[in-house]
Amino acid sequence: MTTAQFEKETSKRGEWVRQANRFTERITADGSSGWRAEPGRYRLVVCLACPWAHRSIIVRGLLGLTDAISLAVVDPIRDEKGWRFTLDEGGRDPVLGIEYLSQAYLRTDPDFSGRVTVPCIVDVESGKVVTNDYPRITLDLSTEWREFHKPGAPDLYPEARRAEIDEVVEPIFRNVNNGVYRCGFASSQEAYDEAFTALFGELDRLSERLSGQRYLVGDTITEADIRLFTTLVRFDAVYHGHFKCNRHKLTELPVLWAYARDLYQTPGFGETVDFDHIKRHYYATHDAINPTRIVPQGPDLSGWDEPHGRERVGQ
CATH class of the missing domain: 1.20.1050.10 (Glutathione S-transferase Yfyf (Class Pi); Chain A, domain 2)
Incomplete structure (x- = not known):
């Protein structure tokens, strides 16, 4: 977190206040949300250092969704432009075709000016962010993606x-x-x-x-x-x-x-x-x-x- 971001998210009494999640649409089994759970349609973007993203990596793996939802991993060092895809050849995500996660954020909301966060799920076809609502992402992987769970997958949210x-x-x-x-x-x-x-x-x-x-x-x-x-x-x-x-x-x-x-x-x-x-x-x-x-x-x-x-x- 840069000094400018730090100051922006600190209250007058010195308390740090977490930025609200900007994209909170849901991917559902029946598609009633506008986004249907479909293998190959979405890409989960994570940083291995981030505890919020780490949750989604664990849940995706335990449920056997690794083939259904592809995974993009950003560089652990976040610069002034945000999360970078420098771990990929040419510094560009091979599926989304972008160098910075911020490009997907701005494609979704051209006026977005907050801190770009992981995890987020991006619609591969449109390149737009469906959700960066990390608490909901893992719950929906457990409940809305059930059709695509591996045999014997654990019920993490019974x-x-x-x-x-x-x-x-x-x-x-x-x-x-x-x-x-x-x-x-x-x-x-x-x-x-x-x-x-x-x-x-x-x-x-x-x-x-x-x-x-x-x-x-x-x-x-x-x-x-x-x-x-x-x-x-x-x-x-x-x-x-x-x-x-x-x-x-x-x-x-x-x-x-x-x-x-x-x-x-x-x-x-x-x-x-x-x-x-x-x-x-x-x-x-x-x-x-x-x-x-x-x-x-x-x-x-x-x-x-x-x-x-x-x-x-x-x-």
Whole structure:
């Protein structure tokens, strides 16, 4: 985040306020939204460093939608023009034919002047953004794309559990997923202290909840676990130091550390984590809080493959 973007999204009392999602149309099974779920029609654009995009990568893979929805990966370093397709030959996405994701945003809304965000889903034929509504994207992949799920795909948003999942993820979003950003981008001591207290208070509550059950809701992995995982897996690598979330490291919170390793070692999770992209993005992009753009060598990440013992919890 550039200094100008940082200042634009900071309130008068020093609180960081997340930009609202600009494109919120939905892709539905019956096409009643104007966008029908059809294999090959859409391209999911992500950054491997972004926790919000990471959710969609995990869900897409777990549900077996990799052939139905193609994937575009942007460079982890975002410049003044936004997300770039420099990882592709010629610096251009081979399907959408664009160099910057901002081109798809402006094709959709020529007057768009906000921050270009990932994940987003782009209609391949028109080149327009259908949605960058990251909370809804993963839920719709679970519910509206069901016809194209692989045999035996997990039900990540089971109907009987949806109310409980929604209730659990609301404070996780407010205090943890978004909470680490509220710590990192706070521009007053008061705003930082408030976000810091809420973050670790929530992590304490989650530790207590997970001390007696393997997953957040029920006895299988759900959307709630995926949403928490993408923040936890970045915690020690970037949030602890870069965002000043330093009461404890994840590795110093026994329950959450074991829980995070359990998910990391589950097929569909660990192989989607790119710590190089994660560290380079946060430390080399947020010049408002790291003007030197030096990327630290640590922490030691070898512990992610250590036994977690979570299979015995709740039995």
